[in-house]
Amino acid sequence: MNTLLLYFLIYTFFRSISNGLDRLSGTSFSMILSITVLGIGAVAIWHMRDVRIHRRVFTLLICLSIFIAACGLSLTVSAGAGKIIDQYSAWYEIFRYLQLIMFVALLSSLYRHPSFCLNVHRVYMSLLFIISAVGLGQYLTGHAELVTQYDKFKRVAGLSSHPVPYSLEIVLTFFVCELSRRKMRLPIQHLHLAAYSLFVVALVLSASRTGVALLGVTLSVYFFVQRPALLPVFAAAFAILMWASPFGELFSDLSSVPEYIMNGEYAVWDWRTAPTSVHWRIHHWYYLSTLGLERAWTGYGPGQVGFYSPFLLLAHSQFVEIFFESGVVGLITFAVFWFSLPLAAMSDRRRLVSLYGKRSAEIGILHLWLAMFAGVTLVASFDASFDRETVAFSHLIVSMFVVLAQPEAVTEREPGSRYSHISMTAGSRIEASASRETI
Numbered sequence: 001m002n003t004l005l006l007y008f009l010i011y012t013f014f015r016s017i018s019n020g021l022d023r024l025s026g027t028s029f030s031m032i033l034s035i036t037v038l039g040i041g042a043v044a045i046w047h048m049r050d051v052r053i054h055r056r057v058f059t060l061l062i063c064l065s066i067f068i069a070a071c072g073l074s075l076t077v078s079a080g081a082g083k084i085i086d087q088y089s090a091w092y093e094i095f096r097y098l099q100l101i102m103f104v105a106l107l108s109s110l111y112r113h114p115s116f117c118l119n120v121h122r123v124y125m126s127l128l129f130i131i132s133a134v135g136l137g138q139y140l141t142g143h144a145e146l147v148t149q150y151d152k153f154k155r156v157a158g159l160s161s162h163p164v165p166y167s168l169e170i171v172l173t174f175f176v177c178e179l180s181r182r183k184m185r186l187p188i189q190h191l192h193l194a195a196y197s198l199f200v201v202a203l204v205l206s207a208s209r210t211g212v213a214l215l216g217v218t219l220s221v222y223f224f225v226q227r228p229a230l231l232p233v234f235a236a237a238f239a240i241l242m243w244a245s246p247f248g249e250l251f252s253d254l255s256s257v258p259e260y261i262m263n264g265e266y267a268v269w270d271w272r273t274a275p276t277s278v279h280w281r282i283h284h285w286y287y288l289s290t291l292g293l294e295r296a297w298t299g300y301g302p303g304q305v306g307f308y309s310p311f312l313l314l315a316h317s318q319f320v321e322i323f324f325e326s327g328v329v330g331l332i333t334f335a336v337f338w339f340s341l342p343l344a345a346m347s348d349r350r351r352l353v354s355l356y357g358k359r360s361a362e363i364g365i366l367h368l369w370l371a372m373f374a375g376v377t378l379v380a381s382f383d384a385s386f387d388r389e390t391v392a393f394s395h396l397i398v399s400m401f402v403v404l405a406q407p408e409a410v411t412e413r414e415p416g417s418r419y420s421h422i423s424m425t426a427g428s429r430i431e432a433s434a435s436r437e438t439i
Contacts, residue, residue: 020159041102069304089303167211
């Protein structure tokens with residue numbers, strides 16, 4: 001196996017559980033793993049010096065680099081104006097984005113490896129089983145807890161720092177498993193059914209609207225595009241399940257949100273008019289956006305939103321947060337980077353349609369990823385500071401490269417041996433034609 005690929009698999013596995021390990025043991029394992037990516041990413045770039053990089057992936061790297069430069073500009077201007085409250089947080093944010101660009105560079109050097117998708121599937125199936133089992137274990141052993149004043153049920157955080165990131169991570173892990181399974185043309189086995197069932201149980205125990213919204217939006221968009229006839233059936237079944245589960249009460253509490261907005265009650269904080277965390281978020285967005293307009297162009301500096309928040313918390317919206325910290329310049333550059341992700345994922349769509357047709361399994365994989373991206377964008381806009389979720393962001397990046405990869409197909413053969421590898425001749429044609437779209 002390629003050494004860089006082996007590192008990526010080991011890093012992905014341990015980085016996905018390191019936040020929980022740090023929370024439980026008080027270590028800095030996550031920071032150590034993130035630092036190693038900088039060095040390994042530089043090695044990957046060196047190895048790619050004579051390799052053509054896919055044009056859309058190169059564009060993505062350039063967009064991310066420009067956003068990092070915008071963060072540096074915001075830091076410089078804000079420091080000169082005395083607006084940087086915590087220098088460490090500012091430099092740490094820039095470090096996180098540098099780590100992300102190196103992670104993208106590392107994947108750029110690996111996704112064409114024939115065994116990339118198969119190994120990604122194995123690692124993510126292991127992760128899904130482990131992190132879901134840990135969440136269930138926490139509940140069974142009485143380690144679920146009320147995390148905020150808005151919680152009505154005790155929640156589990158698994159191997160994450162909080163129930164909300166936990167729900168995001170297990171949903172994205174599930175989709176990486178499913179995308180890589182479909183990419184490899186693997187049949188659903190008993191192991192998949194067991195891991196997926198455990199995932200659903202863990203998601204319910206996290207009692208997080210965020211993860212459920214991501215899962216529901218993704219599947220709804222996918223069925224609308226790919227299987228429109230099944231959308232009403234899915235929507236009805238999903239609504240019934242939600243209503244019968246604890247999430248029914250959690251979502252029903254949002255019925256007062258329109259009145260809260262129409263009456264303008266969000267302008268002044270009053271806990272008596274804000275019965276849910278969504279009401280709190282709306283007030284928080286209003287407060288940060290109003291304050292951010294005072295430094296609209298360059299913001300208050302990366303990593304500073306928690307120090308200016310009256311609640312000492314993140315914005316719970318990546319676009320509001322980036323506007324506050326990096327201003328209009330940072331928001332525009334980040335938006336260009338963010339929407340360069342689906343452009344990169346769709347870069348081979350025309351070839352796939354010409355080779356397989358619009359209703360092929362290959363196009364279905366792309367539609368599933370685009371539906372997932374739509375769900376992530378919705379959640380990132382209205383529910384979570386996704387730009388701060390290093391692990392979840394990494395899963396999103398990995399899923400994009402799974403869509404771009406052209407692996408060896410796997411088919412079931414005989415009971416004594418689970419799978420055999422068969423070269424995808426169509427995939428080789430795509431690789432050949434893809435060279436015209438690289439630089």
